[in-house]
Each structure stands twice: as C-alpha cells, then as structure tokens.
Amino acid sequence: MATLKVGLVSPEREIWSGEARMVVAQTIEGSLGILPGHAPVLGVLLDGSVVKIEPANGDKMITAMVGSGFFSVAADEVSVLAEQAELSDEIDVPAAQAALEEALSAEAADATAERRARARLRAAGIEA
Amino acid sequence: MAAQLRQLRQQIKSVKSTAKITRAQEMIATSRIVKAQQAVAASKPYADQITQALTALVSHHVGIDHPLLHEQPTDNRSAVLVITSDRGFCGAYNANVIREAESLITALREQGREPVPYVVGNKGITWYRFRDREVAQTWHGFTDRPVFGNAEEIGRRLTEDFLKTDAEGGVGEIHVVYTEFVSMLTQSVQVRRLMPLEIEDRTGEGTVPPAYEFEPSAQAALDLLLPNYVESRIFHMLLQSAASFQASVRRAMKSATDNANELLGVYTRQMNQARQAAITQEISEIVGGADALAESGGE
Numbered sequence: 184m185a186t187l188k189v190g191l192v193s194p195e196r197e198i199w200s201g202e203a204r205m206v207v208a209q210t211i212e213g214s215l216g217i218l219p220g221h222a223p224v225l226g227v228l229l230d231g232s233v234v235k236i237e238p239a240n241g242d243k244m245i246t247a248m249v250g251s252g253f254f255s256v257a258a259d260e261v262s263v264l265a266e267q268a269e270l271s272d273e274i275d276v277p278a279a280q281a282a283l284e285e286a287l288s289a290e291a292a293d294a295t296a297e298r299r300a301r302a303r304l305r306a307a308g309i310e311a
Numbered sequence: 312m313a314a315q316l317r318q319l320r321q322q323i324k325s326v327k328s329t330a331k332i333t334r335a336q337e338m339i340a341t342s343r344i345v346k347a348q349q350a351v352a353a354s355k356p357y358a359d360q361i362t363q364a365l366t367a368l369v370s371h372h373v374g375i376d377h378p379l380l381h382e383q384p385t386d387n388r389s390a391v392l393v394i395t396s397d398r399g400f401c402g403a404y405n406a407n408v409i410r411e412a413e414s415l416i417t418a419l420r421e422q423g424r425e426p427v428p429y430v431v432g433n434k435g436i437t438w439y440r441f442r443d444r445e446v447a448q449t450w451h452g453f454t455d456r457p458v459f460g461n462a463e464e465i466g467r468r469l470t471e472d473f474l475k476t477d478a479e480g481g482v483g484e485i486h487v488v489y490t491e492f493v494s495m496l497t498q499s500v501q502v503r504r505l506m507p508l509e510i511e512d513r514t515g516e517g518t519v520p521p522a523y524e525f526e527p528s529a530q531a532a533l534d535l536l537l538p539n540y541v542e543s544r545i546f547h548m549l550l551q552s553a554a555s556f557q558a559s560v561r562r563a564m565k566s567a568t569d570n571a572n573e574l575l576g577v578y579t580r581q582m583n584q585a586r587q588a589a590i591t592q593e594i595s596e597i598v599g600g601a602d603a604l605a606e607s608g609g610e
Contacts, residue, residue, distance in 0.1 A: 196354070226532070
C-alpha cells in the first residue's frame with residue numbers, strides 16, 4: 184500500500200518524520216484527512232489544534248498539538264510546519280491545565296491561549 | 312635581586328591563572344559551537360519547507376499580491392538590523408559587524424536615504440548608546456542561544472514598521488547585517504536586504520511545482536506564510552550569528568592562551584637568570600669574605 188512521507192517540523196527542530204498511512208489536520212474551515220494519493224493542498228492550520236498521524240508501521244497514533252502554521256501536501260509528501268508543536272508525550276499536562284484556567288479566568292478572554300491549552304490537553308488525551 | 316625574583320614569581324603565577332581561565336573559556340566555546348551548529352541544522356527543515364511552499368505559491372498565482380512584496384518608493388527611511396553579541400571576549404566579532412553596518416549606513420546616506428538602526432546584542436547597543444546615536448529598537452539577552460520566539464518578536468516589529476509610512480515612523484526597506492558561519496575558522500559578515508521580499512520565480516527550472524489547492528484561500532495562505540518566512544529568515548540569521556560568535560570566542564581565547572604560554576616562557580627564563588645571578592653573587596661574596604679572612608689571619 185502506498186504511504187505518505189510525513190514531516191512535522193517547528194522552526195527549532197524536526198519533531199517527527201517518517202512514513203504514515205493517514206494524517207488528520209485541522210484548518211480554519213474544519214478537519215481534513217489526508218490519505219495517499221491526495222491532491223496537492225496548501226492549508227492554514229487552526230492555531231491551537233491537534234494533528235494526528237497514523238504511522239505506516241502500525242505503531243499507535245501520533246498526536247501533536249500545533250500552534251500557528253500551515254501544511255502542504257504534494258506527491259504523497261506531507262509537511263506540517265508549525266511555530267509551536269508538541270508531541271503528546273512531551274506535553275506538560277498540569278501546565279496546560281493551569282494555562283487553560285488562566286485563559287478562562289482572564290478578564291479579556293484570550294481565545295488563542297484557550298484553544299492552545301485545550302489542544303494540548305486533547306493531544307495528551309486528557310479531555311475530549 | 313631577591314625583590315626582582317619575587318616579582319617575577321608573582322607575575323608567573325598571575326599569567327598562569329589567566330592562561331587557565333582562557334583555556335577553560337576556549338573549551339567551553341568549542342563545545343558550544345557544536346550545539347550552535349546543531350541548532351542551525353535543526354532549523355533547516357522548516358526553512359527549506361517554507362521556502363518551497365512560498366515559491367510554489369508565488370509561481371502559481373501570479374495574480375496574488377501582498378504588501379510585503381512591494382517596493383515602497385515613497386518611503387525614504389531604511390532599517391538596518393545589526394546583529395551583535397551580548398558578551399565580549401570574542402576578538403573582532405562585534406567590531407566587524409559594526410564596521411560593516413556603519414559602511415552600509417554611510418552608503419545609504421549617500422543614496423539620500425535615512426538609515427535607522429535596530430540593534431540586537433548588548434555590545435551593539437553599548438556602541439550606539441556611547442555615541443548618542445538614535446536607535447529604533449534594541450533587543451538583548453538571547454544572542455548566545457536564540458529561540459524562535461526572539462526571531463518572532465524582531466520579525467513582528469520589522470514587518471510592522473515596513474508596513475507603516477515614513478510619517479508614521481515606518482521604513483521603506485530593511486537590511487540585516489549578521490555573521491555567517493562558514494566554517495570553524497571562517498566567519499564572514501553578511502549584508503542582506505530582507506524586505507521588500509524578492510521571490511525567485513523558479514518555474515523555468517524543470518521541476519514544475521504541483522498545482523496546489525488552497526485551504527481556505529491562497530490569500531490567507533500568503534498572509535500567514537510571508538511573515539513566517541521573514542521570521543524564519545531572521546531566526547536563521549540569529550542562529551548563524553550565535554555559531555559565529557562561539558567560533559570567534561574560541562579563536563580569541565585560543566590566541567590568549569597561546570600568548571600567556573609564551574609570556575610564561577619568557578618570565579621563567581628571566582626568573583632563572585635572576586636566581587642564578589643571585590647565587591653567583593652570594594658565592595663571590597663568600598669567597599671574597601674567606602679571602603679577606605685568610606689574608607688578615609696570615610699576618
């Protein structure tokens with residue numbers, strides 16, 4: 184079966200790269216699933232969303248929180264570029280929870296901070 | 312005689328401790344160069360991808376447009392971003408950057424433009440402050456290990472100013488002076504024009520980029536990509552400068568250690584000479600005394 188060559192990169196380092204069966208990313212307009220053979224797309228990521236990657240070797244699903252960025256798909260190559268990106272097992276859950284509470288309690292509701300904190304928790308598998 | 316000997320011993324002791332410090336600094340810098348180079352390498356995938364995406368975007372949509380791509384003939388001010396270091400002990404590193412920046416500023420003045428410095432790093436800030444020169448903004452505290460957030464901050468400010476007009480305190484073009492890390496031995500100061508952006512249309516080069524669809528729209532993608540691209544360029548320059556800085560520190564500290572060792576040789580020789588002279592004098596005094604005694608006893 185054809186696979187996708189996936190690279191998840193932030194400006195400071197490459198976070199994950201390898202072969203995958205499927206990638207799910209969220210744009211401003213909604214979720215987008217990418218399978219091998221997908222048409223070339225350049226999409227803007229929703230700031231504070233979750234990217235899911237299903238590795239080709241059958242490992243468990245990789246989830247990562249992403250901040251502002253974009254993804255491009257071309258010839259079965261997917262690159263996800265995000266200014267902030269954290270893999271699920273790198274996420275500091277208590278810190279994310281604290282950030283969420285702070286974002287919610289702040290007088291001027293900080294929608295981005297709230298979305299990012301929620302995305303962190305979702306990526307870590309804490310809150311649906 | 313004994314005083315000279317004591318003084319030389321003291322000097323040797325102090326030179327030795329200086330050599331120890333500079334040697335340690337040299338070794339620290341050597342290990343940090345490796346880290347700085349790794350940071351440069353780690354940032355490469357992102358920079359490559361963003362350049363590729365941007366090229367694809369621009370070469371496919373000739374119609375799309377963005378203010379960051381425009382020349383601004385009405386704006387007469389030019390920003391000069393000078394990237395120096397926070398610390399010294401790095402030989403001519405900062406002097407080279409500042410010299411290059413100054414010659415750029417002079418050249419811009421000759422063209423009838425008004426240069427405005429933006430300075431990164433304590434050393435540059437001190438230089439401009441000492442000369443009472445007007446500086447638009449300064450940043451410091453991260454030149455050893457820049458993170459993307461720093462580049463973001465600088466990029467935001469520069470983009471903002473670029474989009475303003477002269478009257479609002481904006482600028483018409485942005486130049487950057489930084490140090491490129493060529494190798495452990497060579498670092499060269501570079502002057503680049505960062506904005507307006509020039510994107511090469513590479514459609515003529517055989518591989519045609521795929522016809523992308525855009526989600527949600529090409530304009531939205533460009534609005535996001537361009538500032539990100541600028542920030543990633545600045546980040547690259549900060550990382551290169553950091554690696555060059557460590558290499559300069561290493562070289563400066565190595566020559567300081569070598570000089571100290573040379574000085575140590577000279578002082579040791581002088582000390583031995585002084586000690587030998589003291590011994591010779593003592594012997595001749597004893598012999599002279601014994602002779603005098605023998606002569607007086609013989610009478």
